[in-house]
Amino acid sequence: MTDDPLRLAGDFPPATHADWMAMVEKALDGAPFDKKLVARTLDGLAVQPLYTREHWPAEGDPSGMPGAMPFTRAARPLGQAQSGWDIRQCHANPDPAATRSAIAEDLENGVTSLLLRLDRAGRAGLDADADAAADLFGRDGLSLSSVADWDALLADVDLTRVPIAVQAGARAPLAAAMLTALWCQRGVKEEQARGAFHIDPLGALAETGRLPTGVDDALSLMAAVAHNAARTFPTGAVVAVSVDSAAYYDAGASEAQDLACAMATGVAYLRAMEAAGMSLDDACRQIQFSLSLGTDQYLSIAKLRAARLMWARIAEACGASEPARAARLHAITAARVLTRRDPWVNLLRSTMACFSAAVGGANAITVLPHDAALGQPTAASRRIARNTQLILQEESQLNRVIDPAGGSWALERLTEELAGSAWALFQDIEKGGGMAAALTSGRIAEQIATVREARRADIGKRKAPITGISEFPNLGEPSPDLAHPDLGALRDAAGTALARVRAEATADLGAVSGAPAVADLPTAIATAAIKGATLGGLDGAVAAGGGAESVPLPSHRLAEDFEALRDAADAHQAAHGARPRVFLATLGPLAQHTARATYTRNFVEAGGIEAVPGAGFTDPEACAAGFRDSGTTAAVLCSSDAVYGAHAVAMAEALKAAGCTRLLLAGRPGEKKADYEAAGIDGFIYVGCDVLGTLRGLHADLGVTSR
Structure with missing residues (x-):
């Protein structure tokens, strides 16, 4: 026995970053390190393959400690270790009975707060029975036109214990008033109320392109509600203002753009609340940031940490006290990453987003059900969504370690660089007159569109692959069972209930206007x-004068281009009784063609095209006969480069003579490109080619109508 410490590496010389680089350069055999091993984000940030202490200072840690400036590591000293994060479930089913049942099930099984989203009619300031609401009722949300509707929906909810968050777009101040009225009606005391009004006029302007009032009036009303909330609810458990970046993120914004827009919006709201007479500390405490997270784990974790860092610096520069500088963060699965095809893969996407949110220290997390992009989520998908959070919190215990990313050279460096990139964009917005000016001028829309198109090109080339969509599609996947509410019957019932409310109402809307x-x-x-005023009545009394307009930010899902091809192929199958097909002209023995045949099958199925296998041909006439039997007009030659050199030209000539109108070759043509094209080969498919463009071309050749 000995008391000497065991030194496992004691007999080996210390390895340095330079030593590793020398080995890497030898292994790369002349290939450029930056191109082969360094990844770059759409913000231009370099993600290194290896991080060491050279990338992050060992002394004087700039990230500080949890609960202290600059709050990178956590807003509170204990982070979420004491009570876990808030598990917030979204409800948007227009069927009140179904939603009541779903809410009860959620609260009985681990959900700790509710997020209620109004339908498009409510977000437009219309009552359910208004003529203009006919096509908007029940779309994307709940119909809550009166306090009676709120009361009925939340009849089984203890409002002294369950926080209620609301998404009502530009009509959030009206929804806030109705929720406040419900608390009063239920006898909930000021110190017992819990909730988030999510008043975000600039976010609503970005999403829809208009506000019912001018921007200044909307900001003034937001500030008035926030001021009232700060005085009425002294515990700080009711937050009036939200900075929701979903409109930017779902339009295609990069992480740095998303953060910059969020910070610039927050500054605009601070100015409005200060102008309304609020102290800076009270104003800071009335803001909650809601950030959408994608599937890039490192970027998502860094994004939340960078958000706290940036907001702390902004609040410090404005003069807020240190405790008030800590940002409240709500993280939600980004709608743009969810797919309609193979939606079960969304389970993994949501798990990754939730994991990132937890490690990044979000105060509240919302996981969207995996079938949310298809329509109304099912009970099973809602259960899986909440259980995803419960497993990560209760079984994986992600909340037990405060800022597990702290000290990670990779994540600390990425946090710092992301914050720096976002800060430069934030300063640019401020120099241009602030967030409202950036929206109304269309600058933000243009900048986000540029990034979106760059990402779209990467997706089209499968440089940014989407599992189940552009990679490994499943043409035989079953469709999920979805709820299909009868909106007509629900609207009739809502109109009947509203008639009773109006008959008993004693409200004086003149006191509002x-x-x-x-x-x-x-x-x-x-x-x-x-006193019974409805949402539409209140909106008419408040929204006097002209509204504000801007360039709206259209929402796009990452998979939509490939899913459009699948939709068109399905429509072709429905119309013609068979899928569009491509013949795989496999050449030579199995060992020679199987790799490229498998690649080609995966390639064409991403467009909903069925691959008809060949038989390993060596004779051009046999290959031509197999093609004629396939019943298609398009083919892809599949084999090794060596086999191509011996047989590709003859096979191509035979296939063309047999009536092939579109002939591709799987692989790069190299120096033989001219010979292959002369033989009738129309194009080439390989890693890095334009997959989306090639599939669109095949659709056109096969008579598939774009949708």
Whole structure:
């Protein structure tokens, strides 16, 4: 026995980063290191293959400690270790009975707060029975036109224990008033109320391209509600203002653009609240950031840490006290990463987003059900969504370690670089007059569109592959069972209920429209709501004068281009009784053609095209006969380069003579390109080619109509 410490590497010389680089350069055999091993984000950030202490200072850690400036590591000293994060489930089913049942099931099984999303009619300021609401009722959300509707929906919910968050777009101040009225009606005391009003006028302007009032008026009303909330709910458990970056992220923004827009929006809201007479600390505490997370684990973790870092610096520069500089973060699965095809893969995407949110220290997390892109989620998908969080929190115990990313050279460096890139964009927005000016001028829309098109090109070439969509598609996948509410019947029922509300209403909407000042509006609106005023009535009383307009940010899912091809191929099958087909002209023995035949099958099935296998041909006439039997007009030669050199030209000539109108070759042609093209080969498919463009060309050749 000995007390000497065991030194496992004691007999080996220390390895340095330079030593590793020398070995890497030898292994690369002349290939450029930066091109082969260094990845770059769409923000231009270099992601190294290996990080060492040279990439992050060992002393004087700039990230500080959890709960202290610059809050990179956590907003609170204990992070989420004490009570875990808030498991927030979204509800948007227009069927009130189904939603009540779903809410009860969620609360009984681990969900800790509710996120209620109003339908498009409500977000447009329309009652359910308004003529203009006919095509908007029940779309993308709940119909809540009166306090009675809120009361009925939340009849089984203890509002003293369950926080209620609301998504109502530009009509969030009205929804806030109705929720406040419900608390009053239920006897919930000010210190017992818990919730988030999500008032985000600039976010609503970005999403829809318009506001019911001018930007300044919308900001003033937001600030008045926030001021009222700060005075009325002293515990800080009710947050009025939201900075929701979903409109930017789902339009295609990069992580740095997303953060820059969020920070610039937050600054605009601070200015509005300060102008309304709020102290800076109170204003900071009335803001919650809602950030969408994708499937890039490292970027998502760094994004949340960078958000806290940036906001702390902004609040510090504005003069807020240190405790008030800590950002509240709500993380949600990004809608843009969800796919309609092979939606079960979304389970993995959501798990990754939730994992990243937990490691990044989000205060609240919402996991969208895996079938959310298809329509109304099922009970099973909602259960899986909440259990994803429960497993990561209760079984994996991700909340037990405060900032597990802390000290990681890779994540610390990425956090710092992402924050720096986003800060430069944030400064550019501020120099241009702030977030409202950036939206109304169309600058933000143009900048995001540029990044989106770059990403779209990467997806089209499978440089950014999407599993189950552009890679490894399943043409025989079954369709999930979805709920299909009868919107007509639901709207009739909502109209009947509204007629009763209006018959019993005693509200004076003149008191709302004639409020002496904006500061008086929150109380006037809530009072009218308690007395039976409907959402549409309140909107008409508040939204006087012209509204604001900007270039709206269209929402795009990453998979939509490939899914459009699948939709068109399915429509072709429905119309003609068979899928569009491509013949795989496999040449030579199995060992020679199987790799490229497998690659080609995966390639064409991404466009909904069926691959008809060949038989390993060596005779051109046999290959031509197999093609004629396949019943298609397109073919792909599949084999090794050596076999191509011996047989590709003869096979191509035979296939063309047999009526092949579109002939591709799997592999790069190299110096034989001219010979192959002269023989009738129309194109080449290989890793890095334009997959989307090639598939569109095949669709056109096979008579598939674009949708």
